[in-house]
Each structure stands twice: as C-alpha cells, then as structure tokens.
Amino acid sequence: MENILEDNIRRRALRNRRFKWLVIAGSIVTVTPIFLIVINLIVKGARQINLSFFTETSPDTFQAMTATANGEIIPGGIANGLTGSLIMVLIASALAIPTGLMTGIYLYENKKKRYASFIRSLAEVLQGVPSIILGIIAYIWIVKGLTKGYSALAGSIALSIMMLPIIVRSTEETMSMIPVQIREAAFALGVPYYKMIFRVLIPCSFSGLATGVLLSLSRILGETAPLMLTALGSPVMSLNVAKPSSAVPLLIWDFYNDPNMVNMVWSASLFLMIFVLSLNLLSRSISKKRKYI
Amino acid sequence: MEHQSLDRTSMRGDRVTKSILFSSSLVLLLLSAGMIFTLASGAIPAFRQFGIGFIFSSAWDPTPGKENYGSLAFITGTILTSLLALIICIPMAFSASLFISEFYKGTRLASILRSLVDLLAGVPSIVYGFWGFYTLRPLIMKTGLSDQGFGIFTASLILAIMIVPYATSLSSEIISMVSVEMKEAAYSLGATRREVIFNVVIPSAMSGIVASFILALGRALGETMAVTMLIGNANVIPDGLFSPGNTMASVIANQFGEADGLRMSALIAIGLILFAITALVNAIGKIIIKRFA
Amino acid sequence: MTDTPILTIENLSISYEAGKYAVKSVSASIREYAITAIMGPSGCGKSTLLRAINRMHELYPDINVTGDIKLNGESIFSLPAIELRRKIGMVFQRPNPFPNMTVYENVVAGYSLNGIRLKKSQRDDIVEKALRSVTLWDEVKESLYRKGTFLSGGQQQRLCIARAISFNPKILLLDEPTSALDPIATSKIEDLLGELRKEYTLLLVTHNMSQAARISDDSMFMYMGELIEKGHTETLFTNPRDSRTEAYLTGKFG
Numbered sequence: 001m002e003n004i005l006e007d008n009i010r011r012r013a014l015r016n017r018r019f020k021w022l023v024i025a026g027s028i029v030t031v032t033p034i035f036l037i038v039i040n041l042i043v044k045g046a047r048q049i050n051l052s053f054f055t056e057t058s059p060d061t062f063q064a065m066t067a068t069a070n071g072e073i074i075p076g077g078i079a080n081g082l083t084g085s086l087i088m089v090l091i092a093s094a095l096a097i098p099t100g101l102m103t104g105i106y107l108y109e110n111k112k113k114r115y116a117s118f119i120r121s122l123a124e125v126l127q128g129v130p131s132i133i134l135g136i137i138a139y140i141w142i143v144k145g146l147t148k149g150y151s152a153l154a155g156s157i158a159l160s161i162m163m164l165p166i167i168v169r170s171t172e173e174t175m176s177m178i179p180v181q182i183r184e185a186a187f188a189l190g191v192p193y194y195k196m197i198f199r200v201l202i203p204c205s206f207s208g209l210a211t212g213v214l215l216s217l218s219r220i221l222g223e224t225a226p227l228m229l230t231a232l233g234s235p236v237m238s239l240n241v242a243k244p245s246s247a248v249p250l251l252i253w254d255f256y257n258d259p260n261m262v263n264m265v266w267s268a269s270l271f272l273m274i275f276v277l278s279l280n281l282l283s284r285s286i287s288k289k290r291k292y293i
Numbered sequence: 294m295e296h297q298s299l300d301r302t303s304m305r306g307d308r309v310t311k312s313i314l315f316s317s318s319l320v321l322l323l324l325s326a327g328m329i330f331t332l333a334s335g336a337i338p339a340f341r342q343f344g345i346g347f348i349f350s351s352a353w354d355p356t357p358g359k360e361n362y363g364s365l366a367f368i369t370g371t372i373l374t375s376l377l378a379l380i381i382c383i384p385m386a387f388s389a390s391l392f393i394s395e396f397y398k399g400t401r402l403a404s405i406l407r408s409l410v411d412l413l414a415g416v417p418s419i420v421y422g423f424w425g426f427y428t429l430r431p432l433i434m435k436t437g438l439s440d441q442g443f444g445i446f447t448a449s450l451i452l453a454i455m456i457v458p459y460a461t462s463l464s465s466e467i468i469s470m471v472s473v474e475m476k477e478a479a480y481s482l483g484a485t486r487r488e489v490i491f492n493v494v495i496p497s498a499m500s501g502i503v504a505s506f507i508l509a510l511g512r513a514l515g516e517t518m519a520v521t522m523l524i525g526n527a528n529v530i531p532d533g534l535f536s537p538g539n540t541m542a543s544v545i546a547n548q549f550g551e552a553d554g555l556r557m558s559a560l561i562a563i564g565l566i567l568f569a570i571t572a573l574v575n576a577i578g579k580i581i582i583k584r585f586a
Numbered sequence: 587m588t589d590t591p592i593l594t595i596e597n598l599s600i601s602y603e604a605g606k607y608a609v610k611s612v613s614a615s616i617r618e619y620a621i622t623a624i625m626g627p628s629g630c631g632k633s634t635l636l637r638a639i640n641r642m643h644e645l646y647p648d649i650n651v652t653g654d655i656k657l658n659g660e661s662i663f664s665l666p667a668i669e670l671r672r673k674i675g676m677v678f679q680r681p682n683p684f685p686n687m688t689v690y691e692n693v694v695a696g697y698s699l700n701g702i703r704l705k706k707s708q709r710d711d712i713v714e715k716a717l718r719s720v721t722l723w724d725e726v727k728e729s730l731y732r733k734g735t736f737l738s739g740g741q742q743q744r745l746c747i748a749r750a751i752s753f754n755p756k757i758l759l760l761d762e763p764t765s766a767l768d769p770i771a772t773s774k775i776e777d778l779l780g781e782l783r784k785e786y787t788l789l790l791v792t793h794n795m796s797q798a799a800r801i802s803d804d805s806m807f808m809y810m811g812e813l814i815e816k817g818h819t820e821t822l823f824t825n826p827r828d829s830r831t832e833a834y835l836t837g838k839f840g
Contacts, residue, residue, distance in 0.1 A: 009669050012701060016485035023396060026388025030461075031409040033454045037416060037424050102317035109314065119318050122325050128575040129328075130515025132542045133564045136549070137328050140335060140561075161324065168321070193307040222417025225517040225546050232550075252419050256522075269420045276415050400647075474682040480645060481678075482749070483671035484699040492699055496686040 041273060045266030053077040053267065058235060058251055064260040074261060078268050081251035083237040084152065085221065088247060091156035092220065096163035097213060103164075104171025105197060120172070127165040134158045135226030143230060152238075152245035155231030159223065163216040170212025174205040207286045214283035218276045224249040248272050336562035338555060347562060353528040355556055362559035364566055366530045370538040371567070373445055373531065374520060375513040378452035379506060385453070386460035386509070390502075393461075394469035395490060407465070414458035422522035425451040430523070439535035443525030446534050451519050460509035467501030468494060500585030507578035514571045517542040541567040591615035592787050593639070593757060598653035600634055600643065608634040610811040611653070616757075616804075621779060621788040623802035623819070625795050627839060631811040632791045636759050639789070640674040641667045657756065672700070675750035679762040681742035683734035683749070690730040692745055693717060696753045716748040719785075720778055740771025744778065751786065758782070760790045764797070776801050795835060799823050807831045 052075075059067075059076030067074045103119070110116040135158050142154035182204060186196040202209065227233075232244040233254060252268045255261040339362060340347055350363025389410055397403040429450060430442035439446070471494050479489045495502070525537020526547060539547075541563050549560055593616040600609040609631040616622050624632040634643070643649045644667060655662045662670050675696075683692045693713045697704055704712070713730070717723040722744045726737070734745055743763060750758060760779075764772040779788055780801055792798050798805050799819060806816040807828075815822060815831045826832045833839060 008701060009666055012485050012488070012668065013666060016487045019487040019490075020396060023388045023391045026384055027392040027406060030385040030389045030457055031406065031413070034409055034412045034416070036428065037420065040424060040428070041420075099317050099320050102314050103321055106314040106318045116318075119321055122321050124579065125572050125575065126321070126325060128511055128515075128571055130517065130542055130567060130571055132515070132517045132545050133328075133332070133568050136335075136545065136561060136564050137331055139549070140331050141327075164321070164324075192310075194310040197310070218415065222419070224417070224419045225542070228546060229549050249417060249419055252423075253518075256419075256423050265423055269417070269423075272417060273415070273420065276417070277412070280411075280415055472682075474678060474680055475684065477642065477645070478678060478682045478684070478746070478749075479695075479699055481640060481642060481671055481676035482696040482699055483668045485668055488699050488701070493684060493686075 038273075041266055041270040044263070045268075045270035048073055048264060048267035049271065053271075054082065055079055057237060058246070058254070058264075059261065060235070061258050061260045064258070064264075068260060068263065074264055076264075078248060078251050078264075078271070080235060080237045080246040081248040081268070084231065084234070084245040084250070085247040087239070087241065088152050088156045088159055088227075088231065088245065089217065089220065091153070091241065092159035092163055093213075093217070095156070095160040096167055096216070100164050100167025100216075101171055101202075101209070104168045105175065105201065107168065107172045108175040120169075123165040123168045126161070127169070131158070131162060131223050132225040132229070134161050135229035137161070138226065139229045147242045149242070150230065150232035150244040152231055152241040152243065155227045155245060155247065156241070158226040158230050159220045162220050162223065162226075166216040166219060167212050170215065171205075171209060174208030174212065175201060177208070178204050207289070211283045211287050214279050214286075218279045218283075221276055221279075222249055222272060224253055228253070332561060332565040332568060335558060336565045338558035339562040342555060342558075347559070348566065351530050360555050362556065364541070364559075364563045366528055367539055367541040367544050367563055368566065368570075369530050370445070370524065371514055371540040371542070371570075373538070374449045374452055374524065374540055375510055377445065377449035377534075378456060378513045379510050381449060381453035382457050382460055382509060383506065385457050386464060386506070389457070389461045390465035390468055391490065394465040395494065396486075398469060407462075410458050410461050413454065416455075418455070418516060418518035419522075421451050421455055422519040425519060425523050433535075441525065441537070443523055443537050444533075444535045445524065445531050445538050448520045448524040448540075451523055452513050452516055455516060455519060456509040456513050459512055460505050463505035463508065464498075464502045467498045467505065470501075471497045500581055504578045504581040504585075507574060507581065511571055511575040511578060514574060515542055515567065517546050521546050590618055592618040592658060593789075594656045595635075595639075596654045596656065598635070598638065598651070598655060600631070600638055601650045602648060607811050609638070612808075612813040614806060614813060614816055616787065616789060618787050619783055619785075620803040621783050621790060621801055622804040622806065623798035624789065624791045624806045624808060625793070625798045625834075626808035626814075627834065628793065629810075630808040632808050633761055635808070636761055636789065636791050639757070639759055640671050640676055642676070668700070672696070672753055673755050674757045674759060675753075675755035676759045677743070677746050677750050677761070677763050680766045681739060681746050683737075683742050683745050685733065685735050687734065688731045689726050689734050689737075689745060692734050693748050693752050695749055712752055716752040719751060719782065720744040720748045721774075722748060738771070739767050740774055743767060743771070743775060747775075747778070747782075751782070755786065757787045757789060760788060762791055762793060765793065772797075807834060809834070 054077055056075070056077035057080040058078060059074055063076065064074045107116050107120055138154045138158035142157050143150055147153055178201065182200060183196070186200045191200070227247050227250050231247060231250065233250040234244045234246045238245065248268060249272065252265055252272070255264045255268060343350065343362065347363055348368070349365050351365040352361040352363045353366060354361045389406065393403045393407050425447065429447055433439055433447050434442040475493055475497065476489055479493045484492065520540050521543035524539060524543060526539055526543065527537040528539050528544065531538035545560050545564055548556070552560055595612055595614045598609060598612045599607055601607045612635060624636065626632050637643055638651060639655055639662070641662060643651065657673065684695060687695060690713055691698065693716050694704070694709050714723060717726065722741060725741065729736070734742065737745060764775050767775065776797065779790070782788060790802065802819045804817065805819045805822045807814045807822070809830055815826060815828045822831065823835060826835060
C-alpha cells in the first residue's frame with residue numbers, strides 16, 4: 001500500500017509540474033502574435049514615416065510604381081486619410097456623445113422602470129451588431145437617402161451608431177458608482193435638477209465618462225468595413241461632408257489592394273496602432289489618477 | 294406668493310430636464326426600430342423572389358436574366374469559421390486565464406500578460422488581415438495543405454487570435470473570483486495545484502467561462518475585414534477545411550458596392566440573418582452570465 | 587492521552603517581509619491524543635503558526651519560515667507537502683464544503699482529489715465511519731446524495747471535520763472552527779472534539795478563552811508572535827506564571 005501511495009504521489013507531482021508548463025507555454029503562444037505584428041509593423045513601416053507622411057495626400061499608383069522601381073521611398077502620405085478620419089470622428093462624436101451621455105443619465109436616474117431596462121437591453125444588443133451591418137444601414141439611410149452618393153456624413157452616421165451604446169453603458173456604470181449621498185446632498189441644497197446633473201453628477205464621474213468616450217473612439221478608429229459602404233474613399237482632402245471621404249483604415253485598404261503601394265500598408269498601420277494604443281494608455285492613466293470614480 | 298412662483302418655475306425646469314433626458318432615450322429606441330425596419334424592408338424583395346428557401350439555397354448567380362441567390366454558402370462559412378476559431382481559441386484563452394488568475398495571480402508577470410493580451414484587442418481588423426496575408430498564408434502554403442493559402446482554416450486561425458482577448462478577460466475575472474476558502478480546503482486535503490484547478494476552480498467558474506466563450510463567438514460571427522482577406526472569397530459551400538469559402542460579413546463587404554436591385558436585396562437579407570444570429574448568440578451569453586455568475 | 591510528543595515545533599519563526607515577524611522563535615511539544623489550544627489576542631500569530639504546521643503558508647509567496655517542525659521525529663519539510671497534508675488535516679473558520687459535490691462526495695473528497703481509487707464498498711465504509719464519528723450520520727444518511735449546501739452551519743462544519751478525518755490523519759488542525767457558528771452548534775462541536783481526542787491529536791486555535799478552558803488539555807498563550815506560556819490548561823488558567831498571561835486571562839486586553 002505504501003509503495004502504491006508513493007508512486008501515486010510522484011505521478012501526481014509530475015502531472016502537476018507538466019500542467020504548469022503547459023499553461024506557461026499556452027500563454028506564450030497566445031501573446032506571440034502581438035510581438036510578431038508589432039515588430040513587423042515597426043521594421044517595415046518605420047522608414048516611410050516622416051513629416052511629409054502626415055502632410056501629403058496619398059500617391060497615385062504611377063508615382064508609387066516609379067518610386068519602387070528606383071528603390072526609393074514612395075512619395076506622399078496619408079493626409080487625406082487623416083483629415084477624413086478626423087472629420088468623421090468629430091461628427092460622430094458630436095452626435096453620439098451628448099445623446100449617449102443623456103441616455104446614460106436617464107437610465108441611471110430611472111433604474112427601476114421597466115422601460116429603462118428595455119432600453120438598456122437595446123443598448124447591449126446594439127453593441128453586438130457587426131459593424132458591416134451598420135454600414136448597410138448608413139448606406140440606405142444616407143447614401144441612398146440623404147446625400148444621394150457616398151459621403152463622409154454617411155460614414156459619420158455609421159460610426160456614431162457604433163459609439164452610442166458604448167457611451168450609454170459606460171455612463172450608466174460610472175454614475176452608479178457615485179455614492180447616493182452626494183445626489184441627496186445636492187437636492188437638499190435646493191439645487192435644480194439640470195444643475196445637479198451638470199455641476200455635480202458629471203464632474204464627479206468625469207474620469208469614468210472620459211474613459212468611456214476614449215474607449216468608444218478607439219473602437220471606431222480602426223473600423224474599415226462600414227466605411228467601405230459609406231465614405232468609400234477619396235484621393236483629396238475635403239471639408240464637404242456630402243462627398244466621399246478617405247479615412248486612415250480606408251487608405252490602408254487601398255494600399256493593400258494596389259500592388260505598387262503595398263509597402264505603405266505597414267507605415268499607415270503603424271501610425272494607426274500607435275494612435276489607438278496612446279488612446280488606451282491615456283484612458284488607463286485617467287482612471288488611475290482621479291480618486292473619486 | 295414669491296415662494297409659489299419660484300416653486301412652479303423650478304418644478305417646470307425639472308420637468309423639462311426630465312423630458313429632455315427621456316427623449317434622448319428615445320433615440321436608441323427609434324434607431325433600433327429603424328434599423329430592423331430598414332433591414333427587413335430591404336430584404337423583402339429577395340425573400341419574395343426566393344421564399345424561405347433563400348436561407349437554405351447555396352446558389353449565387355448574378356448573371357442578369359437568371360439571377361439566383363441563396364445564403365446557405367455564407368451561413369455555412371460564417372458558422373464554420375467562427376466555431377473553428379472558438380475551438381482554436383479555447384486552449385489559448387484557458388492558458389492565459391489560468392496564468393493570470395491562478396498561477397501568477399497578483400504578480401507583475403500577470404499584469405504584464407494581461408496588458409499584452411489586451412493589446413491584441415487593440416489591433417484593427419484590417420491589420421490582422423494583411424499580417425495574416427504576409428505571415429500566416431506562406432506558412433500554410435508551406436504545409437502543402439492548401440496551394441493558395443486562403444481558406445476556412447487560415448481565416449479561422451486569424452479569427453481565433455482576434456477573439457482571444459475577449460474570452461481571456463472575462464474568464465480570468467471569473468476564475469479569480471473563486472473563493473479562497475474553497476481552494477484552501479482542497480489544498481489542505483493534499484491536492485496538487487492542478488487537482489485543485491480541475492476539481493474545484495473550474496467547476497466553480499464553469500458557467501462564467503462558458504459565457505465568456507459564447508460572447509467571444511458572438512464577436513467572431515461579425516468579423517469582416519480580416520476574414521475577407523484570408524478566406525478566398527468563393528461563393529460556395531466549402532468542401533474542405535482548407536478550401537476557400539465566404540462568410541456573410543465578407544460577401545457583403547465584397548459585393549455591396551457594385552450591387553443593386555435583386556442582388557442588393559439578397560445582400561441585405563444576408564445582413565438581416567447575420568444580425569439575427571449575432572443577437573441570439575450574444576443574448577444567450579448574457580443570460581448565462583446573469584443567471585449563473 | 588499520553589505524554590509522548592507527536593509534534594515538536596523547534597525555534598519556528600515566520601515573516602512576511604524583511605524584518606516583520608508574525609511568529610518569533612516559537613518552540614513547543616504537542617502531546618498526542620490531547621486537545622491543545624492556542625490562544626491570544628488578534629494578530630498574535632496563532633493562525634499563522636497553525637497554518638505552518640501543514641505548510642499552507644507555501645500557497646502564498648514571500649513568506650519566509652525558519653526553524654523546524656517535526657512530526658514523530660521527522661521534519662515536515664522533508665516530504666512532499668501533498669503527502670504531509672494527508673497526515674495532518676485542517677478545519678477552517680468558515681465551513682467550506684465543496685458546493686459542487688454531494689455530502690457523500692465531500693466526505694471522500696480527500697481520496698478523490700488525490701486520485702486514489704477505492705471500491706464502492708470501501709468508500710461506503712469510510713463515509714459511514716467518518717459521519718458517525720462526527721455524529722452526523724443519522725441526520726444525513728437519507729440525503730447523502732444531495733449537495734452539501736442544504737445543511738445548517740453547524741452541520742456543514744461537522745461535514746468538514748468528517749472530510750478532514752476521513753483519511754485518519756495523525757493531527758487535526760482547527761482554525762477557530764466555531765467562531766462562525768451559533769452557541770448551540772458551537773457546543774455540539776465542542777462535545778465532538780472532546781470525543782475525537784480519543785483517536786486524534788487536536789490543535790485548536792481559538793480567540794475565545796473560555797472555550798480553551800472548557801475543552802482543552804493543554805494551552806499555549808501567544809502574544810505579538812511569541813509563545814509566552816504553555817502548560818496544562820488547568821494550571822495555566824489558575825496559576826499563570828507570566829504576568830502577560832494573567833493580564834490576558836483576566837480580560838485586561840485582547
């Protein structure tokens with residue numbers, strides 16, 4: 001009996017050690033892709049990035065072809081993508097942030113009502129809708145309906161629908177963490193409702209709200225599919241929102257599809273990733289700094 | 294008299310604020326209703342032409358005069374890639390979760406791993422797409438299983454990497470919530486770490502872990518860009534794991550721009566089906582979390 | 587009860603961080619088949635000391651242990667921890683039966699977790715014997731296959747004791763086993779412990795000195811990590827040698 005027990009213990013200790021190494025190996029495999037991707041982007045993309053990268057619009061295919069034939073860096077940059085993305089994100093934020101904020105506040109203030117839980121479920125469902133479908137919606141509503149043609153506005157609408165549920169839910173969650181006593185104190189001082197919202201609720205939860213906004217922004221910055229159906233892409237920078245517009249991910253798609261410009265894929269993506277990463281780091285540092293929420 | 298008028302103004306002010314908040318909640322409601330209505334009405338011509346058989350037909354023929362469309366090829370493609378991605382993702386997410394929440398819980402190593410996994414979620418879909426194109430595709434071609442490198446397997450592989458962060462973050466949270474006392478009781482009976490994990494931790498966290506994988510599946514269903522770039526874009530039911538195929542999201546991305554009339558209606562109908570499947574899967578995941586965790 | 591020490595603690599010191607000691611140079615011999623109570627004010631190190639005996643402290647990093655503990659003359663650090671824990675069982679402050687197992691499965695959890703296969707008849711015997719020893723058999727024999735969580739707090743704790751004694755450990759460690767229970771359940775368990783000492787050696791940490799006085803044969807008084815005094819319970823309580831022991835017993839602190 002003793003021998004069996006002893007063997008048993010050795011076998012179990014062995015299995016225990018093996019399992020631990022299996023978990024470590026699995027974890028390494030899991031994070032390997034991120035290293036590979038980042039290294040690839042840096043090695044292949046860093047050359048292309050200089051000041052003109054940001055100030056010049058994308059090259060046409062002929063320029064690119066001659067440059068690669070001569071072994072030079074492809075001229076041009078992503079300026080049209082930058083302005084396009086900027087305009088669409090601004091419009092989308094102008095639409096989604098106030099609406100999302102107010103809806104989130106409404107849900108927080110009316111937690112018990114059945115209507116509120118219904119709206120909350122709608123927000124959850126909306127968050128899970130694939131972005132390409134939002135592209136279809138914006139196409140039908142704006143491209144066919146409003147602007148009669150591909151437009152930056154259509155792209156903005158698609159992006160704003162993506163941002164909305166994220167802002168609604170993070171607003172409600174953040175507000176729920178404010179202690180009830182603060183609200184009551186404000187009311188006890190006879191503060192009118194709207195002032196309580198603007199002077200008390202929002203400032204108190206500011207870092208949480210900012211985090212939610214940054215989160216929604218990082219979500220939409222890398223989106224390509226809905227923009228393919230709405231903004232389409234454009235070689236120029238333009239302020240006309242009723243016309244097609246470029247965006248950084250759209251440019252990456254254009255570069256990818258053109259054999260002459262393929263090398264710009266890496267630099268554009270490197271830029272995009274660094275930008276999205278900075279947003280994430282920013283939101284993380286905001287949530288750490290503020291003590292309240 | 295002074296008091297009365299002040300009260301009335303402030304009450305009116307409060308009422309106005311309340312109704313503004315309420316109307317912002319209506320935006321979500323109208324948006325959702327509008328989306329469903331638009332998708333449904335856009336899809337009707339296709340369903341009227343092909344009946345319910347549209348769902349089960351694998352035809353896809355855009356030749357004018359004998360147009361015939363069906364969604365089966367794409368439904369199969371979506372389900373195959375998403376399920377295979379989930380299967381590939383499970384061991385990776387499990388290892389990472391156990392690393393973070395069991396073996397190295399609370400250590401710096403664990404937070405480093407967690408950040409690395411989170412980084413995976415910050416890579417835009419299109420970047421995964423061309424990274425897969427330049428890195429994974431040659432590897433798969435080398436194995437000889439597929440001569441072009443495109444296909445269900447390649448797409449599923451990249452999809453698996455993309456959904457790992459979602460599965461990992463939720464699972465690791467659930468696993469770390471397993472009560473310390475439960476684990477200590479098992480240790481005090483002489484169990485090894487592996488035995489405690491399999492006999493106590495995992496059964497305890499099971500429903501949360503399952504829910505996290507279902508939610509990861511929900512994300513995989515809607516992924517567009519990376520899949521489009523690696524799946525081979527063949528509008529047929531794939532006949533093997535390494536054969537090309539197409540998913541609902543990618544066929545829409547590919548063909549929507551040049552489609553009109555019946556073909557567009559067919560694409561919208563596919564969008565509607567995708568919307569329904571995604572909403573269903575996400576709802577199941579949320580219900581499991583609410584009920585059991 | 588005999589006078590032979592089954593467990594000797596030799597100059598044991600336990601620290602969390604550099605310089606901060608939870609247990610300082612404690613030495614003691616524990617008698618076999620007796621109940622030894624470890625008592626003292628909160629933070630005196632009694633739980634830390636107890637948990638070192640079955641090496642539970644090894645589950646947490648950064649804990650440094652110097653000195654030795656010998657079970658029947660053999661150092662507890664000389665064998666694998668998973669083997670040691672079959673010889674020394676533990677009962678915790680809050681009853682913690684495994685919620686995903688039935689009453690039956692909980693009792694034999696020590697065997698199943700360790701991968702030891704038993705015939706059904708062996709398992710049945712073990713379950714019945716253990717449950718009878720904790721006087722739970724009559725109360726649960728009809729519901730052996732229900733999940734353990736339907737039992738009351740006191741019954742759950744007795745189930746945990748049954749689980750711990752199911753593989754006949756030499757020593758049973760109890761970390762404030764009744765502090766989460768009501769007075770009636772507490773007194774049932776105290777009676778039970780009195781019976782169990784005929785077959786097992788019990789080491790009991792308690793913050794309730796009257797409990798120590800009621801049921802223990804020997805007592806150890808600890809204060810700020812040090813063992814201040816140890817002796818037969820009656821002697822310690824009626825004639826403490828150290829002034830700090832006396833102060834504690836008369837309620838001046840703790």
